[in-house]
Amino acid sequence: MPIRKPVLNPPFNIIRVSHVEFGVRDFAAARAFYVDCLGLLVSGQTGDALYLRGVEERNHHSIVLRKDTGSQAHALGFKLASEEDLDRAGFWFARAGLPTSFPEVPYQGRTLRTQDTLGMPLEFYFRMDSSERMLQKYAAHRGARIQRIDHVNCFTPDVQASHDFYRDLGFRTTEYTETEDPQPRLWAVWMHRKGNVHDIAFTNGRGPRLHHIGVWTAGPLDILHLCDVMATSGYLSNMERGPGRHGISNAFFLYVRDPDGHRVELFTSDYLTVDPDLEPIGWSLRDPQRQTLWGQPAPKSWFEEGSPFAGVALREPALEAQPIVAR
Ligand SMILES: [Fe+2]
Numbered sequence: 001m002p003i004r005k006p007v008l009n010p011p012f013n014i015i016r017v018s019h020v021e022f023g024v025r026d027f028a029a030a031r032a033f034y035v036d037c038l039g040l041l042v043s044g045q046t047g048d049a050l051y052l053r054g055v056e057e058r059n060h061h062s063i064v065l066r067k068d069t070g071s072q073a074h075a076l077g078f079k080l081a082s083e084e085d086l087d088r089a090g091f092w093f094a095r096a097g098l099p100t101s102f103p104e105v106p107y108q109g110r111t112l113r114t115q116d117t118l119g120m121p122l123e124f125y126f127r128m129d130s131s132e133r134m135l136q137k138y139a140a141h142r143g144a145r146i147q148r149i150d151h152v153n154c155f156t157p158d159v160q161a162s163h164d165f166y167r168d169l170g171f172r173t174t175e176y177t178e179t180e181d182p183q184p185r186l187w188a189v190w191m192h193r194k195g196n197v198h199d200i201a202f203t204n205g206r207g208p209r210l211h212h213i214g215v216w217t218a219g220p221l222d223i224l225h226l227c228d229v230m231a232t233s234g235y236l237s238n239m240e241r242g243p244g245r246h247g248i249s250n251a252f253f254l255y256v257r258d259p260d261g262h263r264v265e266l267f268t269s270d271y272l273t274v275d276p277d278l279e280p281i282g283w284s285l286r287d288p289q290r291q292t293l294w295g296q297p298a299p300k301s302w303f304e305e306g307s308p309f310a311g312v313a314l315r316e317p318a319l320e321a322q323p324i325v326a327r
Contacts, residue, residue, distance in 0.1 A: 010170025039143025155207035
């Protein structure tokens with residue numbers, strides 16, 4: 001069986017995915033896209049970084065845009081339940097032979113920097129500065145009125161290895177895609193800590209790379225409104241896929257690309273997954289309703305393009321199986 005049983009008492013307690021850091025070449029263009037168009041709030045700006053959050057987020061930031069020369073991702077951040085969990089995490093990664101450090105990180109308390117077995121850069125912390133509560137300041141909500149970060153989705157050259165690693169950290173599988181071989185192999189997997197379909201997903205492909213960050217909207221109408229905004233404000237070509245409804249996760253979605261090519265998914269309406277005995281849902285790679293419930297396949301770019309992690313070597317996937325791709 002490619003999906004392993006969940007670890008219900010993990011070595012340290014991860015609450016949820018928390019933030020992503022993207023490299024951007026042009027601050028003004030990035031700010032216009034993320035703030036003026038998508039509707040994220042600005043929490044702060046330093047000489048080389050812009051800190052953003054959704055309207056319900058009390059944490060200081062969920063997206064950091066860092067000025068650099070390329071369109072790469074720098075780190076995936078996860079919030080832990082306590083400082084003691086942070087100590088346990090540091091011990092666990094060191095014992096696994098993975099590099100660990102505790103650098104100073106603006107707006108965050110003690111922060112562990114490390115990586116997974118495939119080289120993806122990870123950040124764990126307990127405390128972050130809090131920001132003004134903006135949820136009911138409706139006059140300040142713009143664009144898709146993005147509420148919060150929901151998940152990250154990554155290309156991995158070895159879906160089984162990524163699944164096994166994050167399963168050991170307590171991530172529970174909700175849905176998965178497998179090949180139609182006599183001995184099916186994992187092609188993609190959706191795993192959560194916080195109680196909906198996923199905090200992190202892995203897709204077979206050249207990696208590790210960040211495929212996209214998923215941000216939550218209050219409903220599908222926010223996403224449809226964003227389509228109208230983007231189509232009439234110079235961002236038509238930034239709309240890559242959708243709007244639509246996924247088969248996997250049941251979520252309503254739209255995928256957009258920022259001015260540096262980073263992919264953002266507007267995402268809403270998945271379901272509750274807190275029951276510890278929840279059985280994962282399996283999908284066949286060739287099922288056309290897997291990607292989109294209404295049947296439309298994703299474009300080629302969606303399967304091939306992603307944000308590399310700074311300084312992390314890429315590997316070709318071991319698995320060559322292909323999904324259905326739009327012409
Ligand atoms: Fe997603």
